[in-house]
Amino acid sequence: MPWSHLDYLPVSSTLYIVLMAALFVLGVLIKVGLIRYVYTRLGISPLSAILLLLASLAGSYVNVPLAHFPDETVVVVHQYVDFFGMEVELPRQVDWPGTIIAINIGGAVIPILLSLYLLTTNRIWLPSIAATAVVSAVCYMVAEPVPGAGIMIPIFIPPLFACAAALIVAWNKAPAVAYVSGSLGTLIGADLLNLDEIRKIGTPVASIGGAGTFDGIFVTGIFAVILATLVGAISERRAAQRV
Numbered sequence: 001m002p003w004s005h006l007d008y009l010p011v012s013s014t015l016y017i018v019l020m021a022a023l024f025v026l027g028v029l030i031k032v033g034l035i036r037y038v039y040t041r042l043g044i045s046p047l048s049a050i051l052l053l054l055a056s057l058a059g060s061y062v063n064v065p066l067a068h069f070p071d072e073t074v075v076v077v078h079q080y081v082d083f084f085g086m087e088v089e090l091p092r093q094v095d096w097p098g099t100i101i102a103i104n105i106g107g108a109v110i111p112i113l114l115s116l117y118l119l120t121t122n123r124i125w126l127p128s129i130a131a132t133a134v135v136s137a138v139c140y141m142v143a144e145p146v147p148g149a150g151i152m153i154p155i156f157i158p159p160l161f162a163c164a165a166a167l168i169v170a171w172n173k174a175p176a177v178a179y180v181s182g183s184l185g186t187l188i189g190a191d192l193l194n195l196d197e198i199r200k201i202g203t204p205v206a207s208i209g210g211a212g213t214f215d216g217i218f219v220t221g222i223f224a225v226i227l228a229t230l231v232g233a234i235s236e237r238r239a240a241q242r243v
Helices: 013-031 036-042 046-059 105-122 125-142 157-169 174-201 214-242
Strands: 063-069 080-083 086-089 099-104 144-146 150-152 205-208
Touching (some): 013 046, 036 174, 063 205, 105 174, 105 205, 144 174, 150 205, 157 214
Parallel strands (some): 099 205
Antiparallel strands (some): 080 086, 144 150
């Protein structure tokens, strides 16, 4: 069986370039020390953070097949689907019966491994479970099955709710909890809880952490931590001024 069609960009080339540009800007900010505080609170070095984000972008092209759901037909799809004003690239249509369930390296494997590292080193199991449950529930409610594309969610839902939940359940460890809950919550709520919908929408490749959720997870990695840290830093300054 040919497997070459499993590997494709989870977003349009334009959005991919935008994410690369955002990563470049992030690297510049780290270089001049403006957000070094962010990654110090997260528990990883700025260089490690950039390398992980680069690995996520590079790994987003690779999908590892996990299972095959046989079926009689697969919906013929266009190359791109517009979702909430964003153009999402789809896998090329091939003569392939059924649906391949795969896992995306950049959008699932790397975020899962980093989340496990943060959970272990920061000992934030209970607050992370609570925050992840919240993000999972929200992502499940807003997730939308798109014929030929898979399960998709609005890009800013995971980071915003991850940030809010993290600040509530773990104020001092909010950055780490925000990343863990934003990443795992998206994978659970948008992808895993909707696996039963995959057969109904006729997509040739259903990638966990791939098209439809990769951008949300990637943005969570950049912005949820920044938002949580900045809010925490402001509150700490106010508390210091009162004293």
